[in-house]
Amino acid sequence: MTGPLDPGTAAVVVRGAAVAGPLLMVVALCVRRTPSSRAVGAAVTATAWAALLLLPLNVAASSFGWWTFHATGAVWFGVPVDLWLGWSLLWGAVPALVLSRLRTGPGRGAGVLVLLTAALVWLDLALMPLGEPVVVLGDAWLAGEVLGVATALVPALLLARWTLRRTHVVLRAWAQAVWAGGLLLALPVLALSPEPRWPAPLTSIGVQLTLLACLPGLAAMQELAAVGHGTPLPYDPPSRLVTSGPYAYLRNPMQATVAASYAVLALTFGEPALLVGTLVAVGYSAGLGEWHEGEQLRQAFGPSYQAYRAAVRPWLPRWRPAPVLPAATLWIAADCVECTGVARWFARRGPVNLQLRPAAEHPEVLYRVTYEAPAVRAPAVRAPAVRAHGVAAVARALTHVHLGWALAGWALDLPGVRHFGQLGADAFGAGPRPSRQAACASGAAVLPRTVATPAADHRAINGDWVTTSA
Known part of the structure; x- marks a missing residue:
C-alpha cells in the first residue's frame, strides 16, 4: 500500500x-x-x-x-x-x-x-x-x-x-464597465506597481486626466445600453445602430478610452511598459475589432452603418457631432425665466440636429426640461424614443454642441453626478413645475415653434429664441 x-x-x-x-x-x-x-x-x-x-x-x-x-x-x-x-x-x-x-x-x-x-x-x-x-x-x-x-x-x-x-441591460452594461476597468486597466497597473517619478501635483493631474480619458468610454457604454439596448461585449451587442453620444464624434470610443488611459498613465508614472496597453488596444481595434465587430455591424445594419462609417473617424474625434446624430427635441418651459435663459444659451451655440421647442406645445404635461430623440431603428425592431428630464436632459443636449461641451455633458450624466446635480438645481429654483397650454394663453412669453434641420440658424427674436431653417 x-x-x-x-x-x-x-x-x-x-x-x-x-x-x-x-x-x-x-x-x-x-x-x-x-x-x-x-x-x-x-x-x-x-x-x-x-x-x-x-x-x-x-x-x-x-x-x-x-x-x-x-x-x-x-x-x-x-x-x-x-x-x-x-x-x-x-x-x-x-x-x-x-x-x-x-x-x-x-x-x-x-x-x-x-x-x-x-x-x-x-x-x-x-x-x-x-x-x-x-x-x-x-x-x-x-x-x-x-x-x-x-x-x-x-x-x-x-x-x-x-x-x-x-x-436589466443597464445593470449588465455597468457590470461590464466595472470588470473591464478592473481586469483590463487596474490589475495590469497594479501588477507593474509603478512608482510615481514626478512631483505629487503632476501625478495628481495625470490621474485626473486618466479619469477624463475614461469619460468617452463610460458614456459610450451608457449609450449602447440606453439607445441600443445592448452592451459593449461583442457576444451581447446592441439591437440598434447607435450614432449618438460619443459615437457621434468617434467610431471607437471604448478602444480609444483604453488606449488613451494607458498612454496618460505611462506619462503619469514614467513607466514605458504601460504603453503596451495602448498598443494592444490599438491593435485589437484595427485587427480583430475591425474584422469581427465591423462585419457584425455591416450585416446587422447595412447601408446605415456604411453611412455612419463614412461620417465618423475611428480614432481622431470630430469637434462638432456628425450629421448622423439623430435629430432630437429639447422641450423648455416658455414661462420660466431660468429655462428660457438655457434655451437662448443653446440657440446661440447652434447645436447640431437639436430642435428647441416650448414645453407647453408637448402633448403631455411636462414638469422639467425634457430631451426626446427617436432611437435609430434596426430591421424589425420598434424603437422607443430616448427620453431624459431635468439635468439629464441638459446633459444630453450638450452633446449636440461640440466635443468640449459633450465631455461636460457625459460627466454630468454619470450616475450619482446626475442625481447630485438635479438636487442642486432644484435647490436653486429649478424644481419641477407644470408647463401647460393654459400658461401660454394667459399672456406668458410664448416661444415660437421651431424647425429642426441638420444645419440650423439660431437667432434671437424679440428677446426669445427660435430655430429656423438655414
Whole structure:
C-alpha cells in the first residue's frame, strides 16, 4: 500500500485539479452542445465578474484569518493564479453554460437559480477543506465563504441569467464597465506597481486626466445600453445602430478610452511598459475589432452603418457631432425665466440636429426640461424614443454642441453626478413645475415653434429664441 502523498506532490495535485476540474467542465458543456453567442457572452461576463471579486477576496483572506495560501510559483498578490482562475470558471462559466441549457419559464427561473447557487456553495464547502497543503483554512473561514458568495457568486449568476434573458441591460452594461476597468486597466497597473517619478501635483493631474480619458468610454457604454439596448461585449451587442453620444464624434470610443488611459498613465508614472496597453488596444481595434465587430455591424445594419462609417473617424474625434446624430427635441418651459435663459444659451451655440421647442406645445404635461430623440431603428425592431428630464436632459443636449461641451455633458450624466446635480438645481429654483397650454394663453412669453434641420440658424427674436431653417 502506498502512504499519503508528500506535501510537494499533494500541492501539485491540488493546484492541477483546481484549474483542470472547472476547465474540463466547461469543455464538456461546450462539446455536448455548441453554446450560442449569447451563452458565450453570459459565460464571459460571469467569469470576469467572479475573477474581479475573487482576487481581492483571497488577498484579504490572509489578513482576516479566513485562509492562507502556501504555494510557490505562479503566485500573484500571494494568490496562486491557477486556483484563482479555476475558482472563477467554477463560479462563472460553468453555471452560465448550465443555465443556457435549461429551459425555464418565468415562474421557475428564480427557483433554478437558487438550486444552482446552493449546489455551488455545497461543492465549495466540500472542496475547500481538501485544498491542503495549498489552502490552509482558519477558524473563521466560513465568513470569507459567505462574503465570496454574496459578492462574487450571486452577482455572477444574476449577470449570466440577465444576459441569457436579455433583461436589466443597464445593470449588465455597468457590470461590464466595472470588470473591464478592473481586469483590463487596474490589475495590469497594479501588477507593474509603478512608482510615481514626478512631483505629487503632476501625478495628481495625470490621474485626473486618466479619469477624463475614461469619460468617452463610460458614456459610450451608457449609450449602447440606453439607445441600443445592448452592451459593449461583442457576444451581447446592441439591437440598434447607435450614432449618438460619443459615437457621434468617434467610431471607437471604448478602444480609444483604453488606449488613451494607458498612454496618460505611462506619462503619469514614467513607466514605458504601460504603453503596451495602448498598443494592444490599438491593435485589437484595427485587427480583430475591425474584422469581427465591423462585419457584425455591416450585416446587422447595412447601408446605415456604411453611412455612419463614412461620417465618423475611428480614432481622431470630430469637434462638432456628425450629421448622423439623430435629430432630437429639447422641450423648455416658455414661462420660466431660468429655462428660457438655457434655451437662448443653446440657440446661440447652434447645436447640431437639436430642435428647441416650448414645453407647453408637448402633448403631455411636462414638469422639467425634457430631451426626446427617436432611437435609430434596426430591421424589425420598434424603437422607443430616448427620453431624459431635468439635468439629464441638459446633459444630453450638450452633446449636440461640440466635443468640449459633450465631455461636460457625459460627466454630468454619470450616475450619482446626475442625481447630485438635479438636487442642486432644484435647490436653486429649478424644481419641477407644470408647463401647460393654459400658461401660454394667459399672456406668458410664448416661444415660437421651431424647425429642426441638420444645419440650423439660431437667432434671437424679440428677446426669445427660435430655430429656423438655414
